[in-house]
Amino acid sequence: MRLHWHRRDLRVADNRALAAAAEGEVLPVFVFDPTVLDHAGPARVAFLLDSLDALREDYRDRGGGLVVAHGDPAEELPRLADEHGAEAVFWNHDYTGLARERDRRVESALDDADIDHETFHDAVHHEPGAITTNDGDPYAVFSYFGKKWLDREKESSYPPPNGDALRAGDDDLPTSDDLGFDEPDATLPEAGTEAARDRLDSFCEAAIGEYETEREYPARAGTSRLSQDLKYGTIGIREVSERVAEAADRADGDDVRESIETYREELAWREFYTQVLRYNPEVVTENYSSYENPIEWRESDDDLDAWKDGETGYPIVDAGMRQLHEEAYIHNRVRMIVAAFLTKDLLLDWRAGYDHFRELLVDHDTANDNGGWQWAASTGTDAQPYFRVFNPMTQGERYDPDAEYIKTYVPELDDVDPDDIHSWHELSEDERADVAPDYPDPICDHGERREEAIAMFERARGDEDD
Ligand SMILES: Cc1cc2nc3c(=O)[nH]c(=O)nc-3n(C[C@H](O)[C@H](O)[C@H](O)COP(=O)(O)OP(=O)(O)OC[C@H]3O[C@@H](n4cnc5c(N)ncnc54)[C@H](O)[C@@H]3O)c2cc1C
The missing domain is CATH 1.25.40.80 (Serine Threonine Protein Phosphatase 5, Tetratricopeptide repeat)
Incomplete structure (x- = not known):
């Protein structure tokens, strides 16, 4: 009998490790790992629990169940294998630095307990290392990687395990509270x-x-x-x-x-x-591209709080940050706008924005979130050039011309004409107080900050006095 250890593969169909494990008898397990929970937020914990609930239902419908444990997987998996008489543990790869370090410890604990383990690539079509430059190096820019990815043949999906292969086993799922998290304020998408x-x-x-x-x-x-x-x-x-x-x-x-x-x-x-x-596991905390000098990010708790609360006086930015609170999600175009605003208008370090997204996003994915932030901050792989600074007002005008998105999340602007919304920074204080008395004045001047941002990056590049 084998254990299938579910991690970021909360499904029965099209699951490589599960399909391989189910060639024999298989018992599915999930382990609540305190180290992983340390990096989670209420929205993701709630979505995880709902996904596990749906997964368990799926197993029950097929005559199986889901075993749930809590603790360090390097201790829990040998224990579960021993308790259920499993001779091997199967799982799919996870590519974050944290997960790879944990998986090495689990492998060594299983080796010590004389239990086999088999791991599979599953979460992506082409595993890291499968698409490389002609010299065999990982690509540092997207374009050639993307071309090769699009051209390369894709594997077909895997069938779900046959009911006969599933060993029944069932445990209660914890609540968010049991795991030490509040219920999320945001309304989440249905899971499963x-x-x-x-x-x-x-x-x-x-x-x-x-x-x-x-x-x-x-x-x-x-x-x-x-x-x-x-x-x-x-x-x-x-x-x-x-x-x-x-x-x-x-x-x-x-x-x-x-x-x-x-x-x-x-x-x-x-x-x-x-x-x-x-x-490059270090990109979680460090710039991907190096600059000659440190980037002199500003520090301002007040500005950071205004950005987090959607109170910057830049309507499209505030709408995005409030969508984050209400739905634990932000539209991609607006993620770019709010990230550019934090780093190029408020001149605050991208890591503060990344941490906030990590806390609140239901879809926070270390690789994509980090890639998105470093792109916006001009520190990433294919990053936005430092001198091309998003203008939040023209972005709003172009992509939300009728201010429909803005009004969905910023009710203070409900009765304001879209033209006034898109020129909020140009209205006088009296005009602003007249049309939307409860909505804030802009907390900075975009034109001035744009110049400061370019100068800050030029100093970091070391070409200030050229
Ligand atoms: C600052 C910033 C932070 C981001 N944080 C995350 C994050 O934590 N998790 C996340 O999945 N995406 C992140 N993205 C990328 C993108 O915004 C989201 O994937 C997208 O908005 C999700 O909505 P969707 O599923 O409807 O996307 P769709 O447009 O329908 O795209 C389909 C899928 O493709 C992938 N994808 C789309 N755009 C990107 C992208 N630019 N980079 C990498 N993958 C992409 C996602 O898996 C997405 O679900 C971030 C982007 C930025 C600029």
Whole structure:
């Protein structure tokens, strides 16, 4: 008998390690690891618990169950294997530095207990190290990686285990409170494979054909909303790609085909950042690109709090930060805007923003979150050049022209004309007090801060006096 150790693969279908383990008899287990919980926030804990609940139901429907343990996996897995008479433990790879260090300890504990272990690559199509430069090095920029990723053949999905292979075993799941977390303030998406499949199916039936343009507009439902599912593995990447390929087969016209290719490219970005993190685990706390001198980030708790609370007086920024509180999610375009605002307008260190996202996002994924922040801060792989500073007002005007998204999250601006919203910084104090007395004045001057940001990066580059 084998144990299958679920981690970020909370599904029964299209699960490589589980499919391999189920060639014999298999008992699925999940271990609540205090070290992992130390890095979690209420939204992700709630989503994790709901995903586990759905997973357990799925196993029960097939005649199996889910065993749940708490503690250091290096102690819990040998104990569970011994208790249930398992001769091997199977699991899928996780590529963060923390997970790899933990997995090494688990392997050595299992070796000591004379229990076999088999591990599989599963979370991505092409494992870190599979797509490299001609010299065999990991890519440091996306473009060639992306081309190779798009061209390379994709493996088919794996079937769920046969009911006969499943050993019954059942434990209660803890509550958020048991794990030391509050219930989240945010409203979360439904968890579990069925909910993820519904999201994928409805996206592939319609929106994917206009993804290329619609994904830029935060007020529209133009994206797949699968990020939390891909993070927790409630759906397999091979299954996602199969549905996307079916949509491509049905595609009518070049625009639709291009949109689908753009969507596939986003899935490639996910795998690119996974390999960046795998080969550069230090990026979690350090800049990916080095500058000659330290970047002289400002320090201001007041400005950081205003950004976190959505009280900066820059409407699109505030809408994004309030969406984060209400939904534990922010639209991609707005993630770029709020991250650029923190680093280039408030001149605050990207790590403060990353920590806040890590605390609140339901889809926080170390690789993607870090990649996104370092891109915005001009410290990452394919980073935004330091001198190209997002203007939050023109971004709002371009991508939310009717201020529909802004008004959804910033009710103080409900009755304000979109033109006034998009020129909020240009109105006089009296005009602002007249149209929206409860909404703050801008906390900084974008034009001035843009100049300061460029000067700050030039000093970091060492070319200040050239
Ligand atoms: C500052 C910042 C922080 C971010 N933090 C995260 C994070 O913690 N977790 C996360 O999954 N994504 C993160 N992203 C990337 C992106 O914003 C989200 O993946 C996307 O908004 C999720 O919505 P969706 O599933 O509807 O995306 P879709 O547009 O439907 O994309 C499909 C999938 O592709 C992947 N993807 C899309 N865009 C990117 C990207 N730029 N980089 C890497 N993968 C991508 C995601 O897995 C996503 O679910 C971040 C981006 C920025 C700028």
